[in-house]
Amino acid sequence: MSGKTFYITTPIYYVNDLPHIGHIYTTVVADTIARYKRMRGLDVRFLTGTDEHGQKIDRSARAQGITPKELADRVVGRFHELWRQLDITHDDFIRTTDSRHHAGVHAIIQRMVAKGDIYRGDYEGWYCSGCEAYFPETQLVDGKCPDQGHPVELTKEDSYFFRLSDYQQRLLDFYAQNPDFIRPTSRYNEVVRFVESGLRDLSISRASLKWGIPFPSDPSHVVYVWLDALTNYVSALGFGAPDDRLYERYWPADLHLVGKDILRFHCVYWPAFLMSAELPLPKQVFGHGWWLKDDAKMSKSFGNVVRPDHLLERFGPDPLRYFLLREMTFGLDAGFSDEAFIGRYNADLANGLGNAASRVLAMARRYFDGRTPRQSCGANKLRLKADEVVQRYFKAMDELELQTALEAVWELLGTLDGYVNDKAPWSLFKAEGAASESLQRVIYNGLETLRLAAVMVSPFMPRTAGALLGQLGLEGKALTAGDLVWMGLPTDHALGPEGTLFPRVDAKEFFAEALLATPAPEPVAPEPSPAPVTPPPETQPVARTGQLPPEVVAAAVAEAVKPEEELISIDEFVRIKLKVGLIKNAERVPKSKKLVRMDVDLGEGTFRQIVAGIGATYAPEQLVGRRAVFVANLKPAVLMGLESQGMILAASIEGAPYLLGVEGEVAPGTGVK
Numbered sequence: 001m002s003g004k005t006f007y008i009t010t011p012i013y014y015v016n017d018l019p020h021i022g023h024i025y026t027t028v029v030a031d032t033i034a035r036y037k038r039m040r041g042l043d044v045r046f047l048t049g050t051d052e053h054g055q056k057i058d059r060s061a062r063a064q065g066i067t068p069k070e071l072a073d074r075v076v077g078r079f080h081e082l083w084r085q086l087d088i089t090h091d092d093f094i095r096t097t098d099s100r101h102h103a104g105v106h107a108i109i110q111r112m113v114a115k116g117d118i119y120r121g122d123y124e125g126w127y128c129s130g131c132e133a134y135f136p137e138t139q140l141v142d143g144k145c146p147d148q149g150h151p152v153e154l155t156k157e158d159s160y161f162f163r164l165s166d167y168q169q170r171l172l173d174f175y176a177q178n179p180d181f182i183r184p185t186s187r188y189n190e191v192v193r194f195v196e197s198g199l200r201d202l203s204i205s206r207a208s209l210k211w212g213i214p215f216p217s218d219p220s221h222v223v224y225v226w227l228d229a230l231t232n233y234v235s236a237l238g239f240g241a242p243d244d245r246l247y248e249r250y251w252p253a254d255l256h257l258v259g260k261d262i263l264r265f266h267c268v269y270w271p272a273f274l275m276s277a278e279l280p281l282p283k284q285v286f287g288h289g290w291w292l293k294d295d296a297k298m299s300k301s302f303g304n305v306v307r308p309d310h311l312l313e314r315f316g317p318d319p320l321r322y323f324l325l326r327e328m329t330f331g332l333d334a335g336f337s338d339e340a341f342i343g344r345y346n347a348d349l350a351n352g353l354g355n356a357a358s359r360v361l362a363m364a365r366r367y368f369d370g371r372t373p374r375q376s377c378g379a380n381k382l383r384l385k386a387d388e389v390v391q392r393y394f395k396a397m398d399e400l401e402l403q404t405a406l407e408a409v410w411e412l413l414g415t416l417d418g419y420v421n422d423k424a425p426w427s428l429f430k431a432e433g434a435a436s437e438s439l440q441r442v443i444y445n446g447l448e449t450l451r452l453a454a455v456m457v458s459p460f461m462p463r464t465a466g467a468l469l470g471q472l473g474l475e476g477k478a479l480t481a482g483d484l485v486w487m488g489l490p491t492d493h494a495l496g497p498e499g500t501l502f503p504r505v506d507a508k509e510f511f512a513e514a515l516l517a518t519p520a521p522e523p524v525a526p527e528p529s530p531a532p533v534t535p536p537p538e539t540q541p542v543a544r545t546g547q548l549p550p551e552v553v554a555a556a557v558a559e560a561v562k563p564e565e566e567l568i569s570i571d572e573f574v575r576i577k578l579k580v581g582l583i584k585n586a587e588r589v590p591k592s593k594k595l596v597r598m599d600v601d602l603g604e605g606t607f608r609q610i611v612a613g614i615g616a617t618y619a620p621e622q623l624v625g626r627r628a629v630f631v632a633n634l635k636p637a638v639l640m641g642l643e644s645q646g647m648i649l650a651a652s653i654e655g656a657p658y659l660l661g662v663e664g665e666v667a668p669g670t671g672v673k
């Protein structure tokens with residue numbers, strides 16, 4: 001290790017929602033950068049965690065009849081589990097309910113108080129109870145809240161204020177002196193314009209809320225949730241604790257990764273708080289774009305989230321990591337669809353990397369008895385390309401252009417494919433046998449290119465890199481940038497066992513399974529209608545999570561509120577024929593993890609064949625003899641070649657189905673209303 005440190009953070013995630021693709025993205029980006037920096041020999045510290053205070057969490061917990069801490073404890077487990085499934089290598093996970101964090105928040109506020117930057121006053125402004133956020137009069141639209149069109153009322157609240165207005169010029173000077181502080185440049189300009197338009201003092205406490213960190217010296221207030229949350233980046237290092245060695249070693253952060261919706265909190269409030277507390281400022285904040293679904297930001301409030309469970313279960317972590325990093329240009333928005341995922345999986349992973357590896361390795365095994373050739377090759381066309389790609393890869397990775405780095409690697413794989421076609425090693429073998437020096441050189445070059453590709457993709461797809469290096473007989477060694485030098489592959493060296501990196505996926509079968517595994521839309525808890533964003537109790541609201549153009553908001557609200565015309569009548573309901581069915585036989589569908597084929601007695605004399613994605617929760621033997629509720633008049637569908645003549649009803653918890661029970665010995669075919 002060089003002794004040079006690199007401290008990288010993700011935002012801390014709210015615990016009112018289970019993680020979706022948008023949350024995963026930030027964490028996977030951070031993990032890839034952390035792995036790359038470690039590979040370059042830096043002393044890396046990687047922090048993630050959860051944001052557990054505030055009104056949003058309080059309300060969500062109330063809606064479920066549990067305490068906010070109980071809610072947090074429940075959801076935090078899911079984050080830990082998910083980061084494990086995705087091979088995330090964070091060094092620490094902070095929760096804002098940790099006592100170490102309280103100490104840090106108090107310490108920072110005390111420094112701000114000592115600076116004379118905090119005063120007590122009355123807040124008066126327009127309050128939207130639907131969104132629980134304050135708005136200045138200038139932001140109201142037709143006298144209503146600009147986000148969701150709710151009515152607003154003039155409200156007064158006693159509050160502690162931070163003299164944010166005093167920091168306007170200092171912030172502008174700081175941005176001017178540090179043009180790389182905010183990336184990409186478009187976001188830098190956005191923040192500068194915002195600050196130039198004027199800053200007003202910020203309310204940093206709430207008297208009307210109990211779920212938070214008590215304000216130092218006045219426990220009748222709690223600390224404003226964003227001041228609380230932002231401080232995690234230093235409290236996790238021990239700032240404010242007796243042992244602050246980590247703080248001394250790693251602060252200031254090298255990179256805060258955030259979504260564009262929370263950029264201003266990180267680029268305006270956070271540096272101003274730190275200036276006030278006389279602490280060093282982070283070196284860079286990168287504001288990435290959003291994952292969209294159906295053209296709107298994927299978010300729980302809009303009910304359009306994609307959960308990762310099915311993809312992870314079906315493919316493991318690497319294809320999802322690859323897709324997220326390859327599909328989105330870092331900084332811009334991107335749309336998520338299963339079709340795009342499968343498309344990339346088959347084209348880039350199964351055909352691209354997977355094929356290149358199996359093709360070259362198979363020849364090496366065959367021609368040289370499972371060993372690398374005895375001849376290496378220093379100068380050749382493929383090496384020229386590889387050297388050039390490695391340089392481009394380093395440059396792109398250093399500039400956080402992860403997509404460009406991947407494109408470079410795939411360009412190299414394309415060149416490898418053309419090279420093998422040109423050199424036709426099979427003809428060389430046929431003509432001269434394994435002793436042919438040209439054959440040895442060609443195969444060596446192919447294997448060496450694969451080795452370099454494996455090292456370059458290792459921060460993105462660690463398992464795949466490990467598997468490919470294993471097949472090359474190079475398992476188990478920690479990778480460094482020094483491994484990206486041509487001729488790292490030993491000659492006459494035993495190759496590892498054979499394997500398929502990415503088996504091709506039949507898109508049709510995948511969609512049939514995915515449909516059956518679609519999780520319930522609301523797996524944690526219903527949030528009070530329509531979910532408000534965290535209310536920043538500020539005199540001049542800046543970006544709020546989920547702030548979108550009015551037409552997008554209107555569409556999302558219409559969707560969430562479900563206007564009356566979307567309700568169905570009893571006549572429509574009775575068109576669905578629900579019946580009690582008795583499961584007579586059940587068996588797993590071969591080659592499917594979830595599908596079960598059942599013969600079901602619906603009181604019709606003959607049994608119906610029903611295929612359902614319940615095999616991950618139920619073994620076939622648990623199903624036989626069981627009564628359940630079925631939709632009896634659904635059009636038949638073919639799943640993995642089997643016709644399903646109905647549908648079994650189940651509650652879905654995080655994608656896992658739970659069958660509806662039928663009490664007593666109700667006769668098969670009995671109608672359900």
Ligand code: MSP
Nearest residue numbers: 011012013014022023051229230258259290291298
């Ligand atoms: N708790 C705050 C962050 C406090 S950091 C001191 C918060 N939490 S969040 O759970 O709502 O969002 C966390 C991160 O996920 C944010 O960076 C946000 O931009 C990101 N994403 C949430 N939905 C997203 C997409 N649909 N797409 C990409 N990222 C998005 O904000």
